Amino acid sequence: MTETDKYYVGRCLDGHPDDFRHLVRRYQPVLLAHLAGKLGNRDRAEEAAQETLVRAYFKMDKLRKPESFFAWLLGMADLVAKEQQRKELIRRRRESIRELADEAPQPELSQDYAIEAAVAGLPEAYRTVILLRYYGGLSCNGIAEQLDVPLGTVTKTLSRAYALLRESLAQGQEVNEVQE
Amino acid sequence: MNCTECKERLVVYLEGLLDDSQKQTVGEHLNKCEACRAELEGLATLQQRLVNNGKALAQNNREDEVMNRIFCEQNARLKSAAQATAGLRLRRLIMKSSIGKMAIAAAVVLACAGGIYLWSGTQPTVALADVLVKIEQIQAFMYKMTMHMTGPMQNTLLRDAQYEMTALISNDYGMRMDINMVDPNTGQSMTQQMYVLPEQKTIVMLMPQMKKYMRMELDESMFERMQKQSNDPRIMIKQILACKYEELGKSVIDGVEVEGFQTTDPAYSGGMGDVDVKLWVDVKTWLPVRVDMSMKMNEETQMQGTLHDFQWDVPVTASEFTSIIPADYTAGPGDGLKMPPMTEKTAIEGLKLCVDLIGKYPENLNIATIVQMIQESRNSKTPEAQKLRQAVEQAKTDEERTQAIGTMMPLQMLGGFYMSLAQEKKEPAYYGNIVKPGDVAQVLLRWKTAENEYRVIFADLHAETVNAETLAQLEAGLPK
Numbered sequence: 265m266t267e268t269d270k271y272y273v274g275r276c277l278d279g280h281p282d283d284f285r286h287l288v289r290r291y292q293p294v295l296l297a298h299l300a301g302k303l304g305n306r307d308r309a310e311e312a313a314q315e316t317l318v319r320a321y322f323k324m325d326k327l328r329k330p331e332s333f334f335a336w337l338l339g340m341a342d343l344v345a346k347e348q349q350r351k352e353l354i355r356r357r358r359e360s361i362r363e364l365a366d367e368a369p370q371p372e373l374s375q376d377y378a379i380e381a382a383v384a385g386l387p388e389a390y391r392t393v394i395l396l397r398y399y400g401g402l403s404c405n406g407i408a409e410q411l412d413v414p415l416g417t418v419t420k421t422l423s424r425a426y427a428l429l430r431e432s433l434a435q436g437q438e439v440n441e442v443q444e
Numbered sequence: 445m446n447c448t449e450c451k452e453r454l455v456v457y458l459e460g461l462l463d464d465s466q467k468q469t470v471g472e473h474l475n476k477c478e479a480c481r482a483e484l485e486g487l488a489t490l491q492q493r494l495v496n497n498g499k500a501l502a503q504n505n506r507e508d509e510v511m512n513r514i515f516c517e518q519n520a521r522l523k524s525a526a527q528a529t530a531g532l533r534l535r536r537l538i539m540k541s542s543i544g545k546m547a548i549a550a551a552v553v554l555a556c557a558g559g560i561y562l563w564s565g566t567q568p569t570v571a572l573a574d575v576l577v578k579i580e581q582i583q584a585f586m587y588k589m590t591m592h593m594t595g596p597m598q599n600t601l602l603r604d605a606q607y608e609m610t611a612l613i614s615n616d617y618g619m620r621m622d623i624n625m626v627d628p629n630t631g632q633s634m635t636q637q638m639y640v641l642p643e644q645k646t647i648v649m650l651m652p653q654m655k656k657y658m659r660m661e662l663d664e665s666m667f668e669r670m671q672k673q674s675n676d677p678r679i680m681i682k683q684i685l686a687c688k689y690e691e692l693g694k695s696v697i698d699g700v701e702v703e704g705f706q707t708t709d710p711a712y713s714g715g716m717g718d719v720d721v722k723l724w725v726d727v728k729t730w731l732p733v734r735v736d737m738s739m740k741m742n743e744e745t746q747m748q749g750t751l752h753d754f755q756w757d758v759p760v761t762a763s764e765f766t767s768i769i770p771a772d773y774t775a776g777p778g779d780g781l782k783m784p785p786m787t788e789k790t791a792i793e794g795l796k797l798c799v800d801l802i803g804k805y806p807e808n809l810n811i812a813t814i815v816q817m818i819q820e821s822r823n824s825k826t827p828e829a830q831k832l833r834q835a836v837e838q839a840k841t842d843e844e845r846t847q848a849i850g851t852m853m854p855l856q857m858l859g860g861f862y863m864s865l866a867q868e869k870k871e872p873a874y875y876g877n878i879v880k881p882g883d884v885a886q887v888l889l890r891w892k893t894a895e896n897e898y899r900v901i902f903a904d905l906h907a908e909t910v911n912a913e914t915l916a917q918l919e920a921g922l923p924k
Contacts, residue, residue, distance in 0.1 A: 278833075278837050280822065281514065281515070281518065282511070284511070284514065285507060285511055288507045288510045288511065289507050292506060292507065292510065293498065293501045293502040296501045297497065297498065297501050300501070310506065313506075314506065314509060314510050314513060317510045317514075318510065318513050318514055318517060321514050322514075322517065379493055379494065379497055380497065394494070397494075398494040398495060398497070398498035399497075399498045399501060399502070401498070401502065403459075404459050404461060415461070419455050419456045419459065419461065420455075422455050422459075423452070423454070423455040426455065426487055426490055426491075429490060430486065430490060433490075
């Protein structure tokens, strides 16, 4: 089924909780990509994505504009990611004190998520388009429809997003090379 | 075309959004220009990485995990009474699940009931009939039942649910059943108590987690049927006696020497699907020790259950069946519903409602199919479905909600009506899978009312009584 986000949000609020499933299906990979980029770790990203969706379900009645469900969901993911990072930081501090390790904690970012990390670093408008296109399985036309903008805007945004991504990936490469 | 123009179009080109002539222009420039080709290659590589990563992430879909977490959390919130009434959304959820539960309860009761009625037609052996006589002398007894149900009639919470029930049946006071439903995936459980009270002709359901109760008033004939169908081993034995059954010979269960009887006669379930019922009787006392049942209502919906731990002649007091609703419980939506009688009139209303809601007749009148259709109708876009949805959504009080739900009752009764026709061996036949609503001359549902006499509900929902010859002609004219 390809109903709009707004439709499913309405269904959930009307007492059909199982319809939330469609939104989970639609956005879980997107959230995962976004969070993997932010957190640099697959397991933590998965946990955070689930936490985000569960939280979103119970806060849905506070969502003012159901048509902007996705933007709202990403905002919630950012909050969850921040909380997780804070917890992680505390955990690391404790550990390092305990072990008296003088070595700085290495970022766990694997090569695999370099691209997601670059995506997470994009300004919001570009990030949204990339996430929907590659992790949300939407075509350019689909994105135009969902964001309610002309097709030309979508392709131009994509174009700019690619340029930014390539820049950021190239920089990452340099950093890696310098480290090696 | 110059390089700037070309680069501007590369994304659109890659996305396949250019028309043929534009594509050609870009293609021509690319042929000539190495810099733009390199740019395209760079873009394509990036795009490919994104596509691959996207696919890798999408592959691992944890949809069920998320939904389970939501339902667990929801349950936890419902259990705290303060939160249960906190918001509009949660109130509606309770309503939804009680429709679900009502449908399930009805299906369970009717399905299991199937278990009881059927053994009465073909030359009863002395043995099995004796068992019946023996149990009928008993005033009250208890048994436990374990049942596992799979299929779409379950709401998400109860998908693949495991039911544990304890039943207490008293000749004087009625029946009480404690039902515990466990979702094996999450370990979440929900309890429910059901009382069948013959004096008041009422069924009372209690939902302790929500402190809600629901009373359902039954029509006389329905009540009798319900009693018959409530896993009462007496009725089971009568039903087995009415069916073709086989003797399984001697065996031992929990150290008790038993003798078994088995039926797979479809009449046992009243046309509900494939059945297999085995009854084991203690050879010394002639009382049942264990009953194994399995029923396949359709491809997706199956039920397997065992009745065990029978206790005979247990002491029962009236108080166990009176004032059963605790003072702090409130009426849930659905309370006060009246079940319409299982009659032709109700069946016609049910069929009409079905057409109004989803624009067609049910494929068949199996209870599982009908429960599925009721769920389907929640997404239907017909005016009638929208109206009903609106009525449910806008209902402010439980009474209004009950009223909205109540309009669905005739549809719920359809399956029961058809099953009763089959159990009473009235040769019912149903053609909803081939006839379209509105046709005056085509048979939709028919059953035998007397020798050489049939009652027919036509596809335009008028009913007539016809003789066998007319019926044969009518049925010959049905679409293939």
